[in-house]
Amino acid sequence: MKTISYTRTGGPEVLQPAERPVPEPGAGEVRVRVMVSGVNPTDWKSRQGATTGGRMPFPEVVPNQDGAGIVDAVGEDVTGLETGQRVWLWEAAWQRPTGTAQEYVTLPVRNVVPLPDDASFDLGATLGVPALTAHRALTVAEGGPSRLAPGMLDGRTVLVAGGAGAVGHAAIELARWAGAEVVTTVSSDEKAALARAAGAHHIVNYRTENAAEAIRKIFPDGVDVIVEVAPAANAGLDEAVLAPSGTIAVYANNGGEELTVTIRPLMTANARYQFLLLYTVPEAAKAQAIEDVNVAVAAGALRVGEEAGLPLHRFPLARTADAHAAVESGAVGKVLIDVG
Structure with a gap:
């Protein structure tokens, strides 16, 4: 599978393409085929090492916390999610080496949320952070x-x-x-x-x-x-x-x-x-927020696009470095990476 990663902290230029095997989900994990990855300021700050004193938290990191896609496989002991289900992802790269800037990602079931039927992958990729x-x-x-x-x-x-x-x-x-x-x-x-x-x-x-x-x-x-x-x-x-x-x-x-x-x-x-x-918000509060946000999405209260007040700036996976640079330079709106 195609992936973007970095092995040293620094500017967008440290982001490099690579080919990796498709990961297998373990017990309590879900594999998601990523369709859209969302870029947040936290992603480029982590890449720069701003939150780690310039150190790499892992030898290699695939960036980006947010995304949306389709459940591709489920591990043992997973309930409430099934293959083919549309989902949104949050905290994908928090204390983990692999985020959503790749074609497939395996995540604990807590980080994978069913996406309401009428919601687009674009919207799903903006819900996390x-x-x-x-x-x-x-x-x-x-x-x-x-x-x-x-x-x-x-x-x-x-x-x-x-x-x-x-x-x-x-x-x-x-x-x-x-x-x-x-x-x-x-x-x-x-x-x-x-x-x-x-x-x-x-x-x-x-x-x-x-x-x-x-x-x-x-x-x-x-x-x-x-x-x-x-x-x-x-x-x-x-x-x-x-x-x-x-x-x-x-x-x-x-x-x-x-x-x-x-x-x-x-x-x-x-x-x-x-x-x-x-x-670092308490887990109970985050669980409540996920429920409420999904209700708001289903009600049509959360929207994306310039007509909704949030212009979208799109980049292909190969240009993840440019996507990070756009967020870092203060792009008005939401920066998305088309992965799927």
Whole structure:
């Protein structure tokens, strides 16, 4: 089978094509014929060695956490999945040497989820890191909810920082599906159009207006939950617009690693900072997120494509290095690799 891998950390150039035998699933494992592989920032950061101090976690690594495909074989003791079933994949390369940048991948059954009938492989390949991260960010506020479904966020207000990104896009869609009123910040008219297509009720361009004043005009009492991609850059804004007992859910460190906050206003507001990394989220919470995300997919609440606010950028498997470079350079939308 065709695969893309790297044997040293570094830039996209370390990704090289190779031929490998088709793997056999062991007990409790499923072999999936990968149709589409999704690329996330976590994939290129891992390839660079940013999370391992530059060290290789394994002698050889096939990248990419997310994907979608067709069950090709099942090992012993596997229930709930069968050959020919359409599925989506998550955490494929977390603490494992083989991700979805290859024609076949074997994974524990927990990492293989049935894909709802009307959902495309493209959508399936975007669900792992973005949708599960967005679900977690929306379910960590004091008093809950811990699950998402229509009505669960009725009466709540949500600010999504960077609504044109993959996680931001999923957060807008999930929050709106669950009943929240959503405002998002963007940096251009192009990104504003994408956030609007995703379903954001209100859009604030932080380059052309005072974001704090604009958001407070929309929500005089503040916002209950902030889904934050750039906590260092947005600390002042978040403090200015957060409602009493509100939550700032931080899922990335764009804009800097050091966070400085003003303590007294946050104390007065009984504010909560909740940091999250999908890979280390409690297993029970991830299981709930998978269930809720699949329900949202079946309901048509999660979508992809420019008309849905998430443009797709496609690459063949042989150009996985270019796909990684596109994500690393900040491509707006979702980068996918056609494998099958």
